[in-house]
Amino acid sequence: MTDTATLAASPLELASRLIACESVTPATGVVFGCLESMLAPLGFDVTRFVCGEAPDGPVENLHAIRRPAGDAGRHFAFAGHLDVVPPGKGWASDPFEPVVRGDLLHGRGAVDMKGSIASFVAAVADIPRETGTISLIITGDEEGPAVYGTRALIDLMQAQDTVPDLCLVGEPTSVSRLGDMVKIGRRGSVNMWIRVAGQQGHVAYPHLADNPIPKLVSILAEIEQVMLDNGTDWFQPSNIEITDLAVGNPAHNVIPAGAEARISIRFNDLHSGSSLIELISGIAGAMGGSVEAKISGEAFLTPPGELSSMIADAIRAETGLETELSTTGGTSDARFLSRICPVVEFGLCNATMHKLDEAVAIADLDTLARIYRRVVLGALVGTS
Numbered sequence: 001m002t003d004t005a006t007l008a009a010s011p012l013e014l015a016s017r018l019i020a021c022e023s024v025t026p027a028t029g030v031v032f033g034c035l036e037s038m039l040a041p042l043g044f045d046v047t048r049f050v051c052g053e054a055p056d057g058p059v060e061n062l063h064a065i066r067r068p069a070g071d072a073g074r075h076f077a078f079a080g081h082l083d084v085v086p087p088g089k090g091w092a093s094d095p096f097e098p099v100v101r102g103d104l105l106h107g108r109g110a111v112d113m114k115g116s117i118a119s120f121v122a123a124v125a126d127i128p129r130e131t132g133t134i135s136l137i138i139t140g141d142e143e144g145p146a147v148y149g150t151r152a153l154i155d156l157m158q159a160q161d162t163v164p165d166l167c168l169v170g171e172p173t174s175v176s177r178l179g180d181m182v183k184i185g186r187r188g189s190v191n192m193w194i195r196v197a198g199q200q201g202h203v204a205y206p207h208l209a210d211n212p213i214p215k216l217v218s219i220l221a222e223i224e225q226v227m228l229d230n231g232t233d234w235f236q237p238s239n240i241e242i243t244d245l246a247v248g249n250p251a252h253n254v255i256p257a258g259a260e261a262r263i264s265i266r267f268n269d270l271h272s273g274s275s276l277i278e279l280i281s282g283i284a285g286a287m288g289g290s291v292e293a294k295i296s297g298e299a300f301l302t303p304p305g306e307l308s309s310m311i312a313d314a315i316r317a318e319t320g321l322e323t324e325l326s327t328t329g330g331t332s333d334a335r336f337l338s339r340i341c342p343v344v345e346f347g348l349c350n351a352t353m354h355k356l357d358e359a360v361a362i363a364d365l366d367t368l369a370r371i372y373r374r375v376v377l378g379a380l381v382g383t384s
Helices: 004-008 011-019 030-042 114-124 148-162 213-224 273-286 306-319 362-381
Strands: 045-051 059-066 075-081 097-102 102-105 133-139 166-169 181-183 188-196 239-246 258-265 289-299 322-326 343-345 359-361
Touching: 011 102, 011 114, 030 045, 030 059, 030 114, 030 133, 045 148, 059 148, 059 213, 075 306, 075 362, 102 362, 114 133, 114 362, 133 148, 133 362, 166 273, 166 306, 166 362, 181 306, 181 343, 188 213, 213 239, 213 258, 213 273, 213 289, 258 273, 273 289, 306 343, 306 359, 306 362, 359 362
Parallel strands: 075 133, 075 166, 166 343, 181 322
Antiparallel strands: 045 059, 059 133, 097 102, 102 359, 188 258, 188 289, 239 258
16 A cells, blocks of 8 residues: 555655654664654565663664565665754754754754655655665664664674665765765774873872873874875875873872873774774883774775766766765764675765754755665666
């Protein structure tokens, strides 16, 4: 049975319905029910599940798939997230009440990324089932720790043999105009905590204590001299940044018992998280320090090819723009999806994401839906 109201819904209507569901990360519940109510009438089989425990969960995820009656054909997937960052104070209106002012739709998630999800649902609403297999990979934990989100969805797809052939992630990649930038890769990210233990004592009797601060300073000075690389054809140079120093010593006459620093490394595909941990651990260990590390994601690159060309062609057809292929910016869940299939990111303008009064141009929602429709048809049947 087909819900004609869903088929007729515009991206604006669909985005407004999603924005009205408060879904600060990690998201569960009503917002997933809202998306399911959009997809089920279009013939999608929807699987929702909750996994994980505090502090990184629980997290809800949704996998929706629609297959042809016969041969499944090619499988094209759209990936995204329904969770949003906390809105903060000072909005002109309720951040979870979608409001149209002029040509803009305001609300938390309008750009990042409920608007893109709405545009994709509108894009596939009238694509016949027999065209090919279409799926949506939607998590409630992209803005947070991302422990029980897309990685859990990948496990589900592998267990069910529903791994897509191609995947588009709807992150807000555009900068000045819709379609001016597409992401074909991202740098990796690793954070490390460098700790040096000493022995507390009175500053007047340094021979009876062991000050850890000079050792930590020496370690950081050595790290500051490291040049990881000069960049590649697609990536800027990797960089190491010192992001915190902590001693926690309230007394002016006490040599502290320990000192700690945190560094963050954004790295290109010449490195891995583990190789960088080994490098920093070697420097710190030689001077009496220890390292604890957390890899947020590895670098990935989907070399220019079929998928990026289809997206560029669709952008050109709808906007006249020649898009820029880029690897700039922070991480996204594409870092996980790149392990199972070619993945490219493309979505709305990112100027207001995570800001007060987040807003999307209504015309951009409509244009994005048309671009997405062209990409899906191009991926499944070779025409757009």
